[in-house]
Amino acid sequence: MTRKGKRLTLIVAAMAVLGLAAGLMLFALRDNIVFFYTPSELAKKQVASGARLRIGGLVKEGTVVKNGQDVNFTITDKTSDLPVSYTGLLPDLFREGQGVVVDGVLQPDGAFRADSVLAKHDERYMPRDVADALKKQGVWQGEKR
């Protein structure tokens, strides 16, 4: 093979691999990303039911109802509320009045079916999404950062 031919092979191989990677990434970004909303953003946007979403806010006081492994609670950002149902173990730090992020699917009846629940880790750690959302709502109580 000539020198030019070798270089061409290399360039074609490089383009093929990079093209493959770029194509896969675009495909994956279209289908596998999850949008994050607060309950009031969700109320404003017209989100079709069945969409995978991530919702952050506070666990509303007095709304946690446990029935064996099934848990129902409401997430609030003090403007809008969103009822959430979940089956499974709650994280160690899940408490009423504390920050929480849930991953799951919006149901046709407007409720949210969560398949994972993340709670804030300690006093200084709150999922940034939640902190931002709470700051926007003007109910942020933590230190400024």
Add this chain to the structure above:
Amino acid sequence: MIIETGHYALVLALALALAQFAIPFIGARLNDAALMRVARPAAITQFLFVALSYGALTYAHVVSDFSLVNVIENSHSLKPFIYKISGVWGNHEGSMLLWVLVLSLCGALIAIFSNAMSDRLRSDALAMQGLLGAAFLLFILLTSNPFARVAPAPWEGRDLNPILQDPGLAIHPPLLYLGYVGFSIVFSFAAAALIGGRIDAAWARVIRPWTLFAWIALTLGIAMGSYWAYYTLGWGGFWFWDPVENASLMPWIAGTALLHSAAVMEKREALKVWTIFLSILAFSLSLLGTFLVRSGVLTSVHAFASDPDRGVFILAILVLFIGGALALFALRAGALPVGGLFSPISREGALVLNNLLLSACCATVVVGTLYPLALEALTGEKISVGAPFFNTVLIPIALPLALLIPIGQMLSWKRGDLAAALQRLRVAFIVGVLAAAAFGVWYGTPFLSIVTAGIAIYLVVGGLSDLVIRARGRAGRPSFKRFAGLPLSAFGTSIAHAGMGLTLLGLAATGWGVETIVAMKPSSFYDVGPYHIGIESVSPRQGPNYSEVYAVMAVRKDGATLATIEPAKRFYQARRMSRSEAGIVTLGLGQVYAAIGESHEDGAIDARLYWKPLVTLIWIGALIMALGGALSLADRRLRIGVARRAAAPALEPAE
């Protein structure tokens, strides 16, 4: 007094770092040997001063000196001794100090082990190392001083984040830093080579051991971190595609690519420009990782409390070094002579393909990590990119790469024979297919796990069969003498590839895992895979700085109790935080994993039970990869080659 000494030592280290940059750099330009000779003692003394400073901070933590803000916020008088030591780096300031300690250690190592190179190359490399050190020392002194005092001193500290109070934390960060800061050595040599304009096989010989060293440490560090996450977070996961984890994976992938391209450059003088580029890239990604973790653009357990000034400062360092190095690369790379030629079907060709695929993996991780940040900055829209994204993109790239690894190993340099290589791999192919069939029968779906496991077994057998074929020689019969006479680096390559195969097998097996979430009642047993798990007792217990509720669970199979495990839920009074402690038992290569939640009034306790077949292979594979790296590093030919060159540079090495 000790505290002030530590603080002052840090300031002196900054002055030394600046001297280590300026004097040898000017010396190299003026070709003044005396000025260049300043580099080595400056690097070693800088390390000693940073070590002194680090020692002072450790002392403050050990004696619980609560006049230091850093100690108050991250320690507690009742904290166990080992966490008083590891707690030094369990916070922003301390971990930056550890970062700089490792950086200055790298400088000192260059100074000590760099006889076999020109004065100019050494001086320029040490000068770059000095500049890096100066930038980060300045960062610590201006924005993250670990020696800040407070008066009056409180009686008690706020304790270390409970998640960080674990033996895993005692090992994970130092190893990780040794890894990703270790790439600074390669970065400095790349910059020095570009400044000096001389890049040849000898240069590749200089950087290869350092690349290996950093790569080994990073491999171990990542494996350690993932095992730590696995048993402390209580979710049974070992990798979460958290940006902070990705921060360590990006330099690892780039470093792996570099290791392979440096081999081509050393043996065949080809791929020079690319190797230099990767040298810059590996450390740039380490810097990017440091920025992501330390600036507070992300929030996670790793971010501690961060403030924006730090972010801007690290961003400035990042732009200065990455931008500077890439600018230098753009200016000089064009002038580099083109190296050896090779046919596309050859060892070099295979390694180029390996590099392309690894680069694609690396780019994927970079995009998946930065895209959400960029999107939020530009549009305010918040998204999360998680496992589905990375799996979709990485699996189709990584599996072909795994298929290619043994083929590349079988090809000869310059011009290879693909048919012959495939012919030699027929045993590996057959074993792989049989293994996939066996796994399919034994564990069943998912299909992806079966295919991946087959490829993994093929990779293990293919990687190792290279040794057998080499031992066979031309005579066609394997001889032990020839086998024992193979260079250590050949063992290193084969073993590292086999380790990769084992890790891949462990990853494939995650598809066969079983998970159940139950409210466990006393004296009833619950099925988890082939095992039955039941609670024997639930009781409270007092630890040194926490109280816990722990359950004793029996793991049974066919009526016989195989093991008991003790998952616990701990509550740390000082921070009013709780955390899970998983109960784990290794059975064969798999593990039974249990985490407990809340207790119910009827005596039942919520529990998450897992059976994870072959899961330990993920980490065993990583250990074996590191062992392979260590064997390559120990190869006498590499070391003696370097020393011989130094002693008699004019002579051709006699093979």
